[in-house]
Amino acid sequence: MTPQKTTAPVDMIIVGAGFAGLYQLYRARRMGLSVKLLEAGDGVGGTWYWNRYPGARCDVESLDYSYSFSEELQQEWNWSERYAPQAEILRYINHVADRFDLRKDIQLETRVASANFDDASARWTVITEAGERFDGQYLIMATGCLSIPQPPDFKGLETFKGDWYHSANWPREGVDFAGKRVGLIGTGSSGVQMTPVIAEQAAHLTVFQRTANFSVPAQNEPLTEATLAHVKAHYAERRALGREAVTGQFLSANDKSALEVSDEDRLKEFEFRWRGAGGGFRMLRAFNDLMRNPIANQYAGDFVRGKIRATVKDPVKAEILCPKPDLPFGTKRLCVDTHYYETFNRDNVDLVDVKAHPITEITPTGLRTTQGHHELDAIVFATGFDAMTGALLAMDIRGTGGQSLREKWAAGPRTYLGVSIAGFPNLFVIAGPGSPSVLSNVVHSIETHVDWISNFIEHSRSRGTRRIEAEQAHEDQWVDHVNEVANQTLYPVGNSWYLGANMPGKPRVFMPYVAGVPAYRRIIEGVAEKNYEGFAQA
Numbered sequence: 001m002t003p004q005k006t007t008a009p010v011d012m013i014i015v016g017a018g019f020a021g022l023y024q025l026y027r028a029r030r031m032g033l034s035v036k037l038l039e040a041g042d043g044v045g046g047t048w049y050w051n052r053y054p055g056a057r058c059d060v061e062s063l064d065y066s067y068s069f070s071e072e073l074q075q076e077w078n079w080s081e082r083y084a085p086q087a088e089i090l091r092y093i094n095h096v097a098d099r100f101d102l103r104k105d106i107q108l109e110t111r112v113a114s115a116n117f118d119d120a121s122a123r124w125t126v127i128t129e130a131g132e133r134f135d136g137q138y139l140i141m142a143t144g145c146l147s148i149p150q151p152p153d154f155k156g157l158e159t160f161k162g163d164w165y166h167s168a169n170w171p172r173e174g175v176d177f178a179g180k181r182v183g184l185i186g187t188g189s190s191g192v193q194m195t196p197v198i199a200e201q202a203a204h205l206t207v208f209q210r211t212a213n214f215s216v217p218a219q220n221e222p223l224t225e226a227t228l229a230h231v232k233a234h235y236a237e238r239r240a241l242g243r244e245a246v247t248g249q250f251l252s253a254n255d256k257s258a259l260e261v262s263d264e265d266r267l268k269e270f271e272f273r274w275r276g277a278g279g280g281f282r283m284l285r286a287f288n289d290l291m292r293n294p295i296a297n298q299y300a301g302d303f304v305r306g307k308i309r310a311t312v313k314d315p316v317k318a319e320i321l322c323p324k325p326d327l328p329f330g331t332k333r334l335c336v337d338t339h340y341y342e343t344f345n346r347d348n349v350d351l352v353d354v355k356a357h358p359i360t361e362i363t364p365t366g367l368r369t370t371q372g373h374h375e376l377d378a379i380v381f382a383t384g385f386d387a388m389t390g391a392l393l394a395m396d397i398r399g400t401g402g403q404s405l406r407e408k409w410a411a412g413p414r415t416y417l418g419v420s421i422a423g424f425p426n427l428f429v430i431a432g433p434g435s436p437s438v439l440s441n442v443v444h445s446i447e448t449h450v451d452w453i454s455n456f457i458e459h460s461r462s463r464g465t466r467r468i469e470a471e472q473a474h475e476d477q478w479v480d481h482v483n484e485v486a487n488q489t490l491y492p493v494g495n496s497w498y499l500g501a502n503m504p505g506k507p508r509v510f511m512p513y514v515a516g517v518p519a520y521r522r523i524i525e526g527v528a529e530k531n532y533e534g535f536a537q538a
């Protein structure tokens, strides 16, 4: 690759055109900055551009999982369902790009290979895989937490004569499974969402499950005109409630311990959250100690196991689907489904426990486990992502003195406030490790970060400083704090991608900040009020 000539310098380079990158571009423009946004895909949308698998939809309600920065936008857009499908979310993001005339600063089909900070000029040089060079004062990583798919690493895959797909790299034209025998590997959110849909299309579906995860019903439904009108008339209140909710989405949290109520009342609360008026992540807010107290947590786990056994008619399948005691409820990202467990009552759906009988190889005609061979026409991998750090470490990012981010993060990610990295001046990460990020309504967290970063840059420029850099001591304290609060919860017990446990060889560090959105916002606002304490500004 021969580096090409540098394009005209800009104030800000943004990497990624998902929810985060687009809002950062909007804010930077309003601050009068010149901006270039680089995006690997040939369209905007980030996660919602790539993840087009059947059944893909958000698991945070669309009325919350949407931008709040523009009153006009939230008044004019009509979500069709409580949890909008992928295609609708992608239409929304495209609408935002058009409505705010963002496309003129976006360069598509441009994957960043490296970024180098120059100490003398306090500027970043970004080089793309095609060898194009960009020069910017600020570098904003809006690269997403779940954007680098875990490649399927199965012996014999190259010999398979059928077609295979990864959930995060789905053919744009869709896939017709009619008449096919389909194998699905992976039962996280992606696998759980696509199972009922593929089961309806395919002649036969075999789900290969390694770890039984907890899934709760979404209770998805169409949004009526009356509901939309009501929400729009009170949108400011809804957003304000979201800001004060632990996850950035109001889910009527119950501030009681699961241990302080009677068995009957506990069951009533769980039932309420499982059924129509509840649904989705409301279950996690049923009691205030589900993620802290192992007994409270077990009550929730037992409740869901009871539901699985009551739903799945075949007791052998039901037991395989029941999460085991070594996985506390909610410590792997809770799945939110529509008829997932019911699907295993269909005649054309089988379930294979690949923890008990591991996959040994993919063959030309299917897949072999230690127990036998399964004939398949197509294989779907819903095997997840190199989460939170994958996209950042896929690039060769070098800060002061040429230090490499890959080396700095060799033992796990280290940030100050989840937004900045000591030794990497003028670089900000949106909704990255060390922030509430994936434990929250991420669109809310994105807006919080973009607003905070933008205000900081405005503040710095108004004072004539050119360089912003997190101080090492403050970063160390933040990392300790993130670990300390995580260790007060049950989260680190689950072998989840939150910990990097899904990637062979990845360091096990609990990456998101668990103290919740309001607590986090108060911390970063406090830092700003103290002239951005913990940052060197020169």
Ligand code: N01
Residues within 6 Å of the ligand: 057, 058, 059, 060, 146, 167, 185, 186, 187, 188, 189, 190, 191, 193, 208, 209, 210, 211, 333, 354, 359, 382, 383, 384, 385, 438, 497, 502
């Ligand atoms: O990935 P995952 P995902 N052999 O890592 C299994 C977001 N999301 O794409 O648990 C056999 O959760 C693996 O098994 P195990 C959401 O934040 C949101 O489903 O490692 N199995 C697991 O079952 C979510 O959490 C939505 O034992 C193998 C599965 O593959 C995140 O994205 C929708 C295997 C991977 O599950 C990731 O979800 C979709 C192997 N070699 C995703 N390797 C919304 O609803 C892996 N597995 C918004």
